[in-house]
Amino acid sequence: MIRALVWKEFREQVVIVIALAVLGCGLIAAVGMLNPGTADVYGWSAGRFLTDPGFLTFTMLLVSTGVVVGGTLFAGEKERGTNQFFTTLPVARWRLWAGKMAGGGVLVLAVTGVLFAAAAAVGVVPARVLPAWGLAVGAFALAAFGWGAVGSVLARNSLAGAGLGAVFGALGACTVYPLGVLAVMEVARPGRGLDVNGSGSTLAWTTGMLTVFALFALPFLISAWFYTAPDHDRRLRAVFGPPPRTDFPTYLDRTTGTTTDGEPRRAGPRFTLPRFPRLAPSFRASAWLVWKQTRVPTLILSTLGLLCGLSLLVPDVPAVILWPSVTLFLGVLMGVIGWADEQGNGAGRFWVERRTPTGRLWLAKVLGGLLSTLAIAVATALPIIILSMARKLGRVDHGSYLLFEYDFPLLRFALLWPVYGFAVGHLIGLLFRKPIVSVAVATMVAAVAAMAWLPSLLGGGLSRWQMWVPAAAVLLTARLLVWAMAADRVGGRRAITRLAVGSAAVLAAFAAGLAYRVLEIPSVPERDDDLAFKANDIPPFEGDDARREIRRGGVLLSEFLTGRRPTDALPAGNEPTPEQFYSFAYEPVGPMPDGRRRLTEAVIEHGWTDDPNLAVWLDAVFATGWAEAVEVGVSKPLGTLEDPRDLLVNSPLRHLNALDMADTLLLVQGLRKQADGDPAAFVRAADTVLGLSRNVRNKSVLACGLAARRMERRVYQAVPRWLEKLHGRADLVAELHCILDTHDAWAKPDADAVRLAEQVVLRNSFQAAGELLRRRWNYTQQSTSEEQRRLIDVETDLVALAWRMPWEMERHERLIGTGNRTTYPLREPFEASPFSGLSGLWSVEMRSYSMPRVLDAADTATTAYRRFTRILLAARLYELAHDAPPPTLEVLVPDYLPAAATDPAGWMVVYRLSEGEDLRYDTRTPPPLPPPLPDEIVARIAVGGVSGMTDALWIAERPSPSDLYQSVVFIPPGRPIVSPVGSVRYRLPGHTMPQVAPGGWAGTLHVVPPPAPPPGDRP
């Protein structure tokens, strides 16, 4: 008998089982190859197991196998109509149950064995202790099988059986198993329960383990109890016995005369649709039918979705994986269930026999099904929505870093899965009679279809039409097949032709959407320029002594300023771990005492102060030898301090930051040595700082370019302080003048180089999504928990995988070429960026958009500084030679200046000798700035700290900030005043507000050369 039952189960389920085994092996192999498993999982937490893609896939396949086979066992008989035959076989029900369970169990174990072998082969399951893993996996699959059998006993068809089994299994996993295991652990704990002596006896442990395994038998007992309920009842009635026999004649002749007049009329449908006056009656009837057919499934699936949604609240459950899985499956169920009545009960023939309009039925089913699917999705999201509202936050910190980024297309991501699940389920539900087959096929097809868009969603810039047109094509394909389904001619030539045409249309829609992803970004000729730039222009790593020495100086300086070595936290002799590498502890830059920073800056602005503490501190700073290292570095052939090849878009500029104070400190030391009688020290310091700025700026990114210009301007700010106290020494003035000449010859606009350097960084970023996103998602914080890091790992791996898709890679290649161009050909440059969905990486967009403006503004300001400083030096040389300031600038040409001085806008500089006047600053509001930047961008610039535009240029005696707009500075008679005309050519004698930077207000520039000290004061 058992043999017959096993044979029957095998014959009936062999196709499903082989399909599960083959597809499962393929899936495991795919996941294993894309996500190489870890060889050792010891120490993994439960969350770690649940978030490992390979193990998760393997586990889900086991659950699916167990639940499907179990769910088909008994419900399949009812579904096929053979239950009456089966249950009237002349044996007790428990024998039928045992035979079926034996057959199903053998099948489940067979599939589990195949899947386990595949998983072990690709490394999803660790190779160590394989037998133990095999036992655990087998028990797990059998438990799922048992719960599937429970659902199967209670349900009327296989799909419902498997669904109920999944629900029961989930409930059991959430309640019975944890509680049971906890109870066992409590009982088996040393000193408690079975082990009161605390001796750690094996009896207690063995008993505990047996109890745990007994818990896995629970579903088998439940299903057996329900299935053999008639047997129990028979035994019970046998105890009490039937009612006593009574005697009555064999032949009756009885006429009752009963009529049916008194029977109550059957009530009509309790539900009445709201009035739809404009809809055709047939459509209203179709809507009513759909409502009746889907209301209960919608309620059940919403409840199921709600239960699944609760798990989204668990912090280390990856919402980015759970949400698609749950909502896609529920969508598939909704789509298949929409046709269950027509397919399962043969009601579809009604539509053919009555020649009713199937188009309206289809439309009603699509609309009703979509509404139901959306309701289920909302129910699934409800817990997290409520939590979010309760916290009054726009985002929830649990479950995902990716999904709750401000600009991530969350709604599109959330709707993609249920809608695709429904659409594909709707189509597949038409093709197969058995709902469980439809669900299995539709789940796989829908998952593949929806996942086609995942890379694009994660890449940003995906249009709505690209996502929804294929889904609409799937639904329209279903429309073509409704009549064939109703007429039971799905296998006919005409239906197959329609299906082929529809499938081709769907594939075409997919292909068009994906192709547009690539083609919407133009392939510019210069897309690969960065490769040549990287290979030829950037100094090679080997032999770049300047870079090495300057970096060494930066490390020494930052060590002193932060008070710790950057490698203190590292184990000796080991490479830093990623956590240490990205931790703040490793960052060589730390906070510097704010008072000393301000003090050194004040020296630049006002000259050396006789502060003994500052001198002592400076001696300590320079005792570390960093300045010598920097001097050695700048004396070498020009290098690149921050190499673009090492950077991502959100990398910290560690070496630059380490030298944040180097320029100021060098110049302050120069002024101090001047005060100590060594004016040449300042010239050396200025030369070093300018050399440093060249190494910072050379072939590097925008931030470095701006920082280099700031360093350079710092020199020009300090030069007047040096000149104020310089007695004679025309040689030093001439030497500095010469240094500026040399630097001026080098410091040409280099916007192209900066663009290419940024392009290199952009390319690096596309190729290192994991590092990029870990940095973004707080991976650098040591406080990040293990679970959060796992979550971050999952999401970064997902994005990295998405960015490796061929069409996304081609799109990225094109974006790399166009990303830094000012005239972006797309509708919205930011939306097209793959970083648009990832807040915090907006600086990429900002660089591409604002780089030319920022760079031009900084260049303008720096050039102005440089030219006016050269005028100062030329005027001083002239004054030393003639004991009087030059009457005009023209007298300086060509002996002191190579050409007539102009401001950065190209206008001649205004020069005059003061008659003893107050130099006043205009109190009026600056005029509007052409061209205006959007407020949002201005705000981002301010917040983002892209500085360099707003430096005020004060070379004259600087008023205090409170006097900025009402300052009156007395200029003695005979002193020259040099003023630019500015781009707006706005000038009044004594009242001037020239604009020197087109990108913003750059302050007022007045050059009042400091007078040479009288000869009597000369040392």
Added chain:
Amino acid sequence: MSQLPADAIYIDKLVVRYRGKPAVDGLSLRVPRGSVFALLGDNGAGKSTTMKVLTGQLRPDGGRAELLGLDCWNSADTLRHKVGYVPDRPKLYDWMTVSEIGWFTGAFHQPGFRDRYLDWAGRLALDPNKKLKDFSKGGYARVSLALALAADPEVLLLDEPTSGLDLHTRREFLANLVDLAAEGRTILISSHSISELERFASHVGIVQHGKITHATTLDALRGRFRRVGFRYDGSPPDLRMVGTVCELSRVGRSAQFLLMDADADALAALQADPAVSDYEDGPVNLEDVYAALTRPADHVPAFGERNGVARPKPEAVR
């Protein structure tokens, strides 16, 4: 000491409810051994529910049901070896062949099942290697009958086994039943093909609204009814004295009516009436009887009315 019960089937005040509504409401029935008992009734009268109780598929909500002296519910497993059952719409495993379904079912029965099954399959002209899904309705029903008979049952329960079958298949099927009846098996059969049941049924039971209204031998039931026809001149004769008029039809001056429990003297007087000519008097078939007993009627027709049917007046239940 065991003694075979006289009745193969004994049902006493059987009650079965579906969702609180009675499908069988106090049905009582005795089926003598060796009889071919035709259970007649309209759709929904409770025939199939009674069959399911007898085969142990349904638990009675009240009363008792016995087969061969065993409780149908408590001893269902035992009885399934002794009882053959052919449902109204048999559904087997379509993917199996005739031979395979026999082998599979035989695994649950006592030895000899498969041999008898193959024997019956041969007698019923079933190809052993043909898959069930390739059979027509008639073939499918024959497979089901072969399975039921292969257990060598003492009692055969047939729940509308010929529904949906064409005329020839139906007659072939029923002919097989005649053979079985000849072997002395007890057969309880429900069917709508009353005229065909009439050929071999020995007993008849009529079920209405979950109750047995009539249960008797076929001959006794038919003997209570007569069909009378005549022509008349002048005013119509008074028929109230001849018996209960169950059915009346009149065309011009010709009249025909169905009488139950006719008064022989009154009929003789009617025949002797000079105004009556072309007098005919003959037996009726089971279908007419069934229709007369189960057809609802609003009133007893008077002869002055054109046509009408009447339901027999309520009689005291014995």
